[in-house]
Amino acid sequence: MNHFNVASLLTWNNLSIALDVLIIWYLVYRLIMLIRGTKVVQLAKGIVFIFIVRIIAGYLQLHAVTYIVDQIVSWSVVGIIVIFQPEIRRGLEHIGRIFSGHENSEHDKSVHLVNELDKAIQYMSKRRIGALITIQQETGLDDYVETGIKLDADVSGELLINIFIPNTPLHDGAVIINNNRILVAAAYLPLSDSSMIPKRLGTRHRAAVGISEVTDAITIVVSEETGGVTITRNGRFLLDLSREEYLKYLNAELVPEQDVPTKWYQKWLNKIWKWGADR
Numbered sequence: 001m002n003h004f005n006v007a008s009l010l011t012w013n014n015l016s017i018a019l020d021v022l023i024i025w026y027l028v029y030r031l032i033m034l035i036r037g038t039k040v041v042q043l044a045k046g047i048v049f050i051f052i053v054r055i056i057a058g059y060l061q062l063h064a065v066t067y068i069v070d071q072i073v074s075w076s077v078v079g080i081i082v083i084f085q086p087e088i089r090r091g092l093e094h095i096g097r098i099f100s101g102h103e104n105s106e107h108d109k110s111v112h113l114v115n116e117l118d119k120a121i122q123y124m125s126k127r128r129i130g131a132l133i134t135i136q137q138e139t140g141l142d143d144y145v146e147t148g149i150k151l152d153a154d155v156s157g158e159l160l161i162n163i164f165i166p167n168t169p170l171h172d173g174a175v176i177i178n179n180n181r182i183l184v185a186a187a188y189l190p191l192s193d194s195s196m197i198p199k200r201l202g203t204r205h206r207a208a209v210g211i212s213e214v215t216d217a218i219t220i221v222v223s224e225e226t227g228g229v230t231i232t233r234n235g236r237f238l239l240d241l242s243r244e245e246y247l248k249y250l251n252a253e254l255v256p257e258q259d260v261p262t263k264w265y266q267k268w269l270n271k272i273w274k275w276g277a278d279r
Helices: 012-035 040-059 063-083 085-100 103-127 157-164 203-214 243-254 264-278
Strands: 131-135 149-154 174-178 181-187 218-222 229-233 236-241
Touching: 040 063, 103 131, 103 157, 103 218, 103 243, 131 157, 131 203, 157 174, 157 181, 203 218, 203 229, 203 236, 218 243, 229 243, 236 243
Parallel strands: 131 174
Antiparallel strands: 131 218, 149 181, 174 181, 218 229, 229 236
């Protein structure tokens, strides 16, 4: 009777296969999160359809169709690079910041973002000025950005306050923020039909919950009726937060730790060096 030998599984060949699968899985996951909620999803469906057609055409020996699809696939590599150029550039810039030690600048920018949001929230809450601010996270918000009026401006408390002053052209709708910049104002967000939302809450709150149901964005609502501050994310909402509570939440979610990820590789190198020295 053959005994199961665990050691026989711990070969470099098996470990490399497992590592290969994990890397591909992670890359696919990051790609899905990046394109989720954007029109690129439709493009991805089209690519999948083309590959299905190619497989069927090859199986049925449809030579003309196979040749045409092969040409489309060959040229699609260039098309994908062009289409995903912003995402590719953003990813390469992020990697460059990690290994150049400039990630702390991102920490400073995030702290500035939270401070400016706090300035605007405090002003509008005290005066009961309604506001709806969505901060993009991993999931793209391109479809909703297209519905707004382009600003592409640095985040400042004064600008946010001016946007939401009643009876101004931009006050009705949402501000969308990404990479510490105000992309658009007066954007339309999907309304939630959830029965968990209290009846006393209005359209802004339903829009905030709605966008949180389809993306991982963080959305801040200032109530026009009460001045209360609400934050939504992933289908959940935190209602009537105090200044201390929403600042604690925003700092935890938006401000990265200064030594992560700039020093993680240094820690691993030190461990490897120490392990080698001990041997």
